Amino acid sequence: xxxxxxxxxxxxxxxxxxxxxxxxxxxxxxxxxxxxxxxxxxxxxxxxxxxxxxxxxxxxxxxxxxxxxxxxxxxxxxxxxxxxxxxxxxxxxxxxxxxxxxxxxxxxxxxxxxxxxxxxxxxxxxxxxxxxxxxxxxxxxxxxxxxxxxxxxxxxxxxxxxxxxxxxxxxxxxxxxxxxxxxxxxxxxxxxxxxxxxxxxxxxxxxxxxxxxxxxxxxxxxxxxxxxxxxxxxxxxxxxxxxxxxxxxxxxxxxxxxxxxxxxxxxxxxxxxxxxxxxxxxxxxxxxxxxxxxxxxxxxxxxxxxxxxxxxxxxxxxxxxxxxxxxxxxxxxxxxxxxxxxxxxxxxxxxxxxxxxxxxxxxxxxxxxxxxxxxxxxxxxxxxxxxxxxxxxxxxxxxxxxxxxxxxxxxxxxxxxxxxxxxxxxxxxxxxxxxxxxxxxxxxxxxxxxxxxxxxxxxxxxxxxxxxxxxxxxxxxxxxxxxxxxxxxxxxxxxxxxxxxxxxxxxxxxxxxxxxxxxxxxxxxxxxxxxxxxxxxxxxxxxxxxxxxxxxxxxxxxxxxxxxxxxxxxxxxxxxxxxxxxxxxxxxxxxxxxxxxxxx
Amino acid sequence: xxxxxxxxxxxxxxxxxxxxxxxxxxxxxxxxxxxxxxxxxxxxxxxxxxxxxxxxxxxxxxxxxxxxxxxxxxxxxxxxxxxxxxxxxxxxxxxxxxxxxxxxxxxxxxxxxxxxxxxxxxxxxxxxxxxxxxxxxxxxxxxxxxxxxxxxxxxxxxxxxxxxxxxxxxxxxxxxxxxxxxxxxxxxxxxxxxxxxxxxxxxxxxxxxxxxxxxxxxxxxxxxxxxxxxxxxxxxxxxxxxxxxxxxxxxxxxxxxxxxxxxxxxxxxxxxxxxxxxxxxxxxxx
Numbered sequence: 001x002x003x004x005x006x007x008x009x010x011x012x013x014x015x016x017x018x019x020x021x022x023x024x025x026x027x028x029x030x031x032x033x034x035x036x037x038x039x040x041x042x043x044x045x046x047x048x049x050x051x052x053x054x055x056x057x058x059x060x061x062x063x064x065x066x067x068x069x070x071x072x073x074x075x076x077x078x079x080x081x082x083x084x085x086x087x088x089x090x091x092x093x094x095x096x097x098x099x100x101x102x103x104x105x106x107x108x109x110x111x112x113x114x115x116x117x118x119x120x121x122x123x124x125x126x127x128x129x130x131x132x133x134x135x136x137x138x139x140x141x142x143x144x145x146x147x148x149x150x151x152x153x154x155x156x157x158x159x160x161x162x163x164x165x166x167x168x169x170x171x172x173x174x175x176x177x178x179x180x181x182x183x184x185x186x187x188x189x190x191x192x193x194x195x196x197x198x199x200x201x202x203x204x205x206x207x208x209x210x211x212x213x214x215x216x217x218x219x220x221x222x223x224x225x226x227x228x229x230x231x232x233x234x235x236x237x238x239x240x241x242x243x244x245x246x247x248x249x250x251x252x253x254x255x256x257x258x259x260x261x262x263x264x265x266x267x268x269x270x271x272x273x274x275x276x277x278x279x280x281x282x283x284x285x286x287x288x289x290x291x292x293x294x295x296x297x298x299x300x301x302x303x304x305x306x307x308x309x310x311x312x313x314x315x316x317x318x319x320x321x322x323x324x325x326x327x328x329x330x331x332x333x334x335x336x337x338x339x340x341x342x343x344x345x346x347x348x349x350x351x352x353x354x355x356x357x358x359x360x361x362x363x364x365x366x367x368x369x370x371x372x373x374x375x376x377x378x379x380x381x382x383x384x385x386x387x388x389x390x391x392x393x394x395x396x397x398x399x400x401x402x403x404x405x406x407x408x409x410x411x412x413x414x415x416x417x418x419x420x421x422x423x424x425x426x427x428x429x430x431x432x433x434x435x436x437x438x439x440x441x442x443x444x445x446x447x448x449x450x451x452x453x454x455x456x457x458x459x460x461x462x463x464x465x466x467x468x469x470x471x472x473x474x475x476x477x478x479x480x481x482x483x484x485x486x487x488x489x490x491x492x493x494x495x496x497x498x499x500x501x502x503x504x505x506x507x508x509x510x511x512x513x514x515x516x517x518x519x520x521x522x523x524x525x526x527x528x529x530x531x532x533x534x535x536x537x538x539x540x541x542x543x544x545x546x547x548x549x550x551x552x553x554x555x556x557x558x559x560x561x562x563x564x565x566x567x568x569x570x571x572x573x574x575x576x577x578x579x580x581x582x583x584x585x586x587x588x589x590x591x592x593x594x595x596x597x598x599x600x
Numbered sequence: 601x602x603x604x605x606x607x608x609x610x611x612x613x614x615x616x617x618x619x620x621x622x623x624x625x626x627x628x629x630x631x632x633x634x635x636x637x638x639x640x641x642x643x644x645x646x647x648x649x650x651x652x653x654x655x656x657x658x659x660x661x662x663x664x665x666x667x668x669x670x671x672x673x674x675x676x677x678x679x680x681x682x683x684x685x686x687x688x689x690x691x692x693x694x695x696x697x698x699x700x701x702x703x704x705x706x707x708x709x710x711x712x713x714x715x716x717x718x719x720x721x722x723x724x725x726x727x728x729x730x731x732x733x734x735x736x737x738x739x740x741x742x743x744x745x746x747x748x749x750x751x752x753x754x755x756x757x758x759x760x761x762x763x764x765x766x767x768x769x770x771x772x773x774x775x776x777x778x779x780x781x782x783x784x785x786x787x788x789x790x791x792x793x794x795x796x797x798x799x800x801x802x803x804x805x806x807x808x809x810x811x812x813x814x815x816x817x818x819x820x821x822x823x824x825x826x827x828x829x830x831x832x833x834x835x836x837x838x839x840x841x842x843x844x845x846x847x848x849x850x851x852x853x854x855x856x857x858x859x860x861x862x863x864x865x866x867x868x869x870x871x872x873x874x875x876x877x878x879x880x881x882x883x884x885x886x
Contacts, residue, residue, distance in 0.1 A: 064629035102629040102661075105650045105670070116667075135654075135662030140702040148667035293689045294718040294737045323714070365635075365649060365671040365689045367761075368775075369799060369815055370835055370854060595668045595707065597690055 003579070006268035013239050013246070014260040020248045021257060029053055030074035031254035034081065034261045043087040050078070050090040054097045065097045068104035069114035073176050076118040077258045080125075080183040098122040101133050107364075109163040109598040110172035112148065117176035120145035124185045146189060149180070151594030153196045157569040157585040160287035160556055162596060164303065165203055166219040166331075167231035171255045174200050174236060178264045195583045201240060201266040202573060204233065206283045206559050207307050207316060208241060208274035211250065212346075214338040215307035215316020218287070221331035223381055223460055223473045225389045226422050227343045232256055240266050241274040269578035273561070280310040280494075282401065284558035286566055289321065290332075291599055295362045296323040304551045308401045312442035313339040313492055317399040317406075319551050325393040325411075326358040330382055332391040335404065337492060339440060344475045345426035348445065350488055352392035352408050355383050355415045363599045386458055386478060388422050398542035398549065402492040403528045405536045407450070409519065410484045419486040421449065421479040422458070429477075433509035439501040446491045446508040450515065450524070451483025485519035489526045498529055604644055604657055608840065608850065610858060611637050611879030615646050615655050616872070621842070621850055621860050624872040628659040636674040637879045638684060645684050647672030647879075652686055652695075669693055669705040674721045676732070685732060685747075687719035692734055692747060708747035715759075716741060716752075723763040723770065725785060733770060733785045735760030740772055742785050755780050755788035762813070766805035767823065773800025779812050781823055795819055795827040804839035806864070807846040813839045818851050820865055830865035832856065838877050843885030852877025 001009075021028070021035035028036060030053035036046060054075060057066050079086065079094045099122065105115045123132065123142035132138045155162065163169055174197065181193045207214045212228045224230045235256030238246065287303035300323050307316030317335035322328065336349040357372025366374055376383045382390070394414075397406040408419055423429065427438040427445075438445045458478035459471035481488075491508065498504045507529060514525030522538035535543040542549045557564040557571065564571035569587030574580045602619055610616040611634025616624045627644075636647035644655040651665030652672050664684070665672070671689035678685055686693050691709020698704045709717040714737075721735035730746040739756030740763075743749075755772055762773030772780040772788065778798045781791040790796060795814070802813030812819040812827065813836030821827040831851060838852035847864040854876035859868045 066629065066631070102631070104632065107649065107670070112667075135660055136702065139700065140663075143700070143702065144667050151667070292714065294715055296714050299714060365673065367801065367835070367837065367854065368759075595690070597668060597670050 001268045001272065001578070003265070003268055006271065007265045009242060010239060010265055013242055016246055017235070017239065017252060018257075018260050020246070020252055024248060024252065027052075029254055030071060030078060032257035033078055034257045037078075037082045037085060038261060041085065047087050047089045047093075050075070050093050054093055054101075065101040066104075067097070067101065069106050069111040069118070072098070072103055072118035073114035073179070074258065076121045077175075077179040077183075080121055080179065081258070081261055095126070099126055099129060099133055103133055107599055108169070109152070110169045112598050113152070113173050113176045116145040116148050117180045120149065120180065121183055146186065147594075150189065150192060153192045154569070154585065154587060155288060155593055155596060156196055156199060157583075158567050158587055158589065158593065159289075159302065160285065161200065161203065162218075162288040162291070162598070164218045164285075164287040165207065165213065165215070165305075166217050167213050167224075167233045168222065169219055169231075170200065170204065171232040171236055171253070175255060175258050178259050178262045181264055182262050192585065195585055197264065198267060198573075198581060198583055199571070201270050202557065202562075203285070204237060205241065205270040205274040206285070206557065206562075207309070207314065208237060209277075209309070209314040209338050210340045211237065211244060212314075212338045213237075214309070214314030214336070215283075216305050216318030216335055217333045218290075218303075218329070219331035220333040221389050223388070225333050225336065225349060226347045226424075226474055226476060228338065228341055228346045229343070235259075237274075241271045243271070243275045267573070267579065267581045269573060269575040269581060272575055272578060273573075277309055277311055279560070280308065280401070281560050282558070283307045283309060283316075284554050286554045286556050288596070290327070290329050290363075291596060292323060292327040292362050293365075295358050295368075296327050298323045300327065302554075304554045306399050308399070310402060310443070310492070311494055312440070313337060313402075315399065315402055315404060315490075315492055317397050317404055319397075320391060322391065322393055326356040327362045328354045328356070328359040328391040328393050329363065330359065330390050333389050334391060334395060335397060335399075335406065337445065337490070339443070341424075341426060343472075345424045348421075348423060348447070348490075349388065350406060350419055350421040350481075351388055351390060352395055352410060352419050352486075353385060353387040353416045354390065354392040354394070355385075385416060386420060386460075388420055388458075388474065396536070396538050398534060398536045400528070400532060400534055400544045403526060403532070403534055404490045405487065405513075405524055405526055405534055406490075407487040407518070407522075407524060407536065407538050408485065409522075409538060410486070412484060414484075417482070417484055419451075419481040419483075419488075421447075421453070421481060421488065422474075423447075423477040423479060425476050430505055432505050434512055435505075435508050437501075437505045437508060441495065443492060443494050444498065444501055444504045446504070448489040448513050449479060449481050450487030450489065450513070450518065451481045451485060453479045453481045456480055487518070487524065489513040489524070491526070491528055493529055504529070602657075604639055604642060605884045607883060609637050609639075609644060609881045610850075610852060610872070610874065610877050611635065611646060611838070612852075612874045612877050615644060616874075618872075621848065622871050624858075624874075627655055628661045630661045633878065635672060635878045637881050638675045638677045639881060639884065640677045640683065645675050645677060647675040647686060647688075652684065664695065664703050666702075666704050668707065669695075673719060676722050676724050678724060685722060687722040687734060689718050691717040692719050692722065692732070692743060694747060708743065712741075712750065713738070720759065720761045721763040723765050726765055731785075733763055735763045735772060740782075740785065740788065751786060753782070753786045753788060755782070761799075761801045762803045764803035764805065766803075766810070767808065769823075771803050771810065771823070773803050773812055773814075775799045779803070779810070779819075779821075779823070779827075791823040792821040792825060792827045795821075798827070801835065801837045802839045802852075804841050804849070806841040806849060809864075811839050811841065811849065813837060813851060818865065831859060831861065831868040838880040840880035840882040842882050844883070850880050850882070852880050854878055
């Protein structure tokens with residue numbers, strides 16, 4: 001598709017989304033007030049939104065406006081985008097907030113991105129102020145913010161995105177950068193921002209699965225990882241990839257609204273990449289190491305993702321490369337199987353619900369002696385025994401195309417001496433020879449739980465503090481693998497490739513995973529339906545047909561039409577019939593990397 | 601009139617000041633979680649989860665950190681334009697002004713292992729310029745010549761969360777290994793008896809007595825004999841002693857708020873309306 005046609009299509013979807021935002025019931029906020037500005041805005045309503053967003057909290061004896069990244073960014077984007085149309089009073093409040101408020105930086109990468117983009121735009125706009133909100137001239141913030149944003153872009157181009165592939169937080173990287181691209185006065189910065197936006201959209205496209213983001217995620221928490229459409233990124237997916245009917249329930253989110261009124265358009269080939277699943281292929285990605293700042297002896301290693309994009313399903317897994325207990329990022333999802341279907345009905349995943357409180361203090365600076373209770377008081381689900389997301393230091397996995405082995409070695413004194421496996425209720429499961437087999441019509445799935453298990457049900461609701469009624473958060477089967485040496489072998493194949501389901505069941509049941517060296521020697525083997533042999537050593541090599549997988553050889557991205565060697569800052573994205581995208585971040589691969597001081 | 605010299609100062613969600621240690625008032629508008637407070641002439645320096653700030657007596661907060669300094673756990677004032685040395689979750693950093701006069705920070709810990717980077721506490725050697733003791737998650741490290749090189753003390757293998765120089769010696773509070781004492785900062789011996797397995801987050805001296813803020817409340821001792829429990833059982837994360845009246849102590853707990861005694865710990869009373877207190881300093885003595 002040519003750029004002009006693609007841009008028109010994006011614009012049409014943006015207008016559709018803006019119109020639906022205004023028509024939707026509920027109060028608008030600083031993020032989606034853009035939708036009002038597109039229509040003939042009611043001045044008083046805009047002022048009320050800005051006032052509610054920025055004046056609802058004041059701090060200290062001076063009554064200064066106080067807020068953090070989730071107010072800083074949308075306030076500045078609203079002002080920059082609609083400067084000539086915003087009511088004078090709304091502009092005054094935003095200026096007062098950005099130049100005289102008490103602004104918080106937060107502690108995650110998305111927090112800092114929003115904080116620094118908002119503050120950079122403010123520093124450029126009010127550059128002549130003698131003293132900014134932080135007691136320094138605006139030039140100080142302008143320099144600091146530029147350094148951090150450019151440093152983060154460089155790290156992303158060399159090592160991979162840090163807070164990678166998060167359905168919840170990706171939007172909070174993309175939207176600030178879109179705003180910065182449009183409004184900054186710094187041309188050099190604009191060029192780098194434009195390039196890194198291409199990478200972030202490539203991240204979305206390469207693992208896009210018909211409305212879902214398949215595979216592993218740095219952060220997919222909030223008890224939503226059994227959903228097929230998770231988080232605000234669904235709005236960006238629809239905006240830039242289209243391809244399906246508009247559904248306000250899935251495609252509208254306030255955090256994406258600033259993108260709807262921005263001039264940014266990604267290269268058109270990513271929409272085509274996102275929807276083309278005719279030819280099964282593998283996507284590999286390298287991502288930045290997890291930031292673990294204590295309780296371990298060494299730093300985490302690079303994250304390596306492997307996602308098999310087939311015609312009817314996507315199966316993705318991660319080599320998280322954690323440095324050992326108690327390091328275990330709390331929102332991380334290491335693998336999942338995704339296909340098309342409603343919430344809870346088209347995802348399979350398992351995890352060890354590791355509950356050691358020091359996993360919080362491994363990346364939060366609070367006292368380890370108090371942090372377990374401190375965090376779990378605000379987010380009790382992080383310590384739920386049935387939790388289905390979150391990393392475990394005892395989990396290892398390997399994957400080859402549609403076959404996956406996941407193994408655990410859980411210490412006997414662990415608070416959760418078991419593994420949770422989520423299965424959807426939409427599937428009529430068949431048990432045969434220890435395998436659980438499911439017929440999804442277009443494809444078949446076979447799971448072999450390693451270790452004894454109990455078949456339970458799981459139902460959780462958003463408002464479950466009193467009673468679970470609609471189970472809108474989680475609703476499915478929970479298989480509790482009650483073994484310290486639990487594991488899972490899984491194989492997914494297209495129905496067209498293996499004949500009917502009965503034949504698949506018979507073939508799969510005839511060949512069980514090789515558990516002769518598990519758990520004693522730490523090895524498990526799995527022969528796939530087409531005769532490949534996977535051999536996994538828990539803390540050793542992962543082999544396919546005797547060849548060890550070389551994870552260190554993973555490039556930044558590997559997929560059909562993609563060339564992106566690690567550490568170079570150079571990438572090429574090609575697709576037949578589409579304009580090739582070439583990026584060059586102008587990086588010195590030998591220069592020291594900028595510091596990463598955020599969690600994520 | 602309240603000045604920083606005559607004020608008690610507490611770090612909680614923001615910086616709070618008090619003339620008498622009983623009535624407290626927030627200073628300025630910012631309210632980050634404050635982990636450490638240093639006094640510098642007519643200013644305070646507050647180490648916070650979101651960086652390092654100078655807090656003026658007028659309530660104004662001036663940013664001292666840059667994009668590399670955050671999660672500040674402790675800060676010491678070393679004078680001169682260098683001003684402060686910050687201990688953070690990412691290690692020890694020193695500041696200097698760039699060509700525009702803005703503070704830039706240089707980490708001295710990048711080559712250290714993970715647990716040696718995470719720095720909980722820092723104290724200046726009063727006898728050797730540019731020599732700092734740092735309490736890390738892996739024990740005590742000694743920075744020589746303003747952090748140009750590091751030495752590993754024999755108090756190792758456990759987190760050190762508090763450091764103090766008092767009574768002619770260095771003192772260290774550890775996780776689950778009580779209080780330790782050293783003359784040179786490199787060789788350490790356990791101090792006192794009866795609390796060898798205590799976890800200690802804060803240390804202070806009151807005359808010839810030592811106070812230790814522990815996981816289970818305040819411990820009082822002389823560093824040689826038995827430690828005595830004092831006051832409520834709570835995670836005591838900050839301590840301060842009135843230099844004018846050695847029996848007036850403040851103890852901050854997280855959680856638990858702020859507590860005050862006027863009789864060297866015979867009776868403690870909760871003051872202020874704090875939920876948690878991470879740092880305390882007493883008025884300056886004469």
